[in-house]
Amino acid sequence: MPPFQADGSKYNALNTMIALLPIDPEKTAELLHELSRYLRGSFDFRNRDQLTVLRQEMALVTSYLNLEKARFEDRLQVDYDIQADMNRLVPPLTIQPIVENAVRHGIMPKEEGGRVRISVQEQEERLEIAVEDNGTGMTPERMEAVREGRAGNGVGLKNINARLLTLFGTELMIDSDPERGTVVRFHVPKQKQRDSRMTQEEDRHESDIGR
Structure with missing residues (x-):
């Protein structure tokens, strides 16, 4: 499922800009540029079986969250903890x-909203990636439905899990509790990153030779 598409989220962003335009034209222009960056970034990922640099994936995350923060204001708080080379492949x-x-x-x-924390930690052999929220959380039954793609928000996670299995033989790890929120983790082996980078460089080299 393409990002920022389910239930008309992109139209919600446009509605936010329409409402903001008479009050703050400058802010509206900034958000339009943010939306443009977001859509351009998401359309760039034509082949999801390839890898991209962490910088590009995080730019997509940041644009999405900036748009949502304009809509939800103080109800949405965001923390970033990125301790990794932004040129690593994910x-x-x-x-x-x-x-x-x-x-x-x-x-x-949640009426009061909450906080999302994005963490990327570079370990010796892999990148550890986690997205944590202090939202509504899930019961064990709901969590199982999400893992199997039977819940409304489970299809996207199921697809991500399938890609991780195909690319690296790893899976999403989901820890959730209705009292404290949810953490979704996964890791990307560095060895696979090096192999992929070499493959991409070889493809570019072959392309240059054929010109």
């Missing part, structure tokens, strides 16, 4: 859909 459209699920299904159902 599967595209993995972090952003998890963040979107956290906002839509974890934080926004």
Whole structure:
């Protein structure tokens, strides 16, 4: 499922800009540029079986969250903890859909809103990626339905999980509790990143030779 598409989220962003335009034209222009960056970034990922640099995936996350913060204001708080080389390779459209699920299904159902924390930690052999929210959380039954793609917010996570299995033989790890929120984690092995980077460089080299 393409990001920022379910239930007309992009139209909600446009409605926010329309409402803001008479009050703050400058802010509206900033948000239009943010939406443009977001859509351009998401359309760039034509082949989800390839890898992208962490910088590009996080730019997508940041644009999405900036648009949502304009809509929800103080109800949405965001923390970033990025302790990794931004040129490391990750599967595209993995972090952003998890963040979107956290906002839509974890934080926004709460009247007071809540906080989303995105963490990327570089370990010796892999990147550890986690998206944590202090939202509504899930019961064990709901969590199982999400893992199997039977819940409304489970289809995207199921697709991400399938791609991780195909690319790295790893899976999403979901820890949730109705009293404290949800954490979704996954890791990306560095060895796979090096192999993928070499493959991409070889493809570019072959392309240059054929010109």
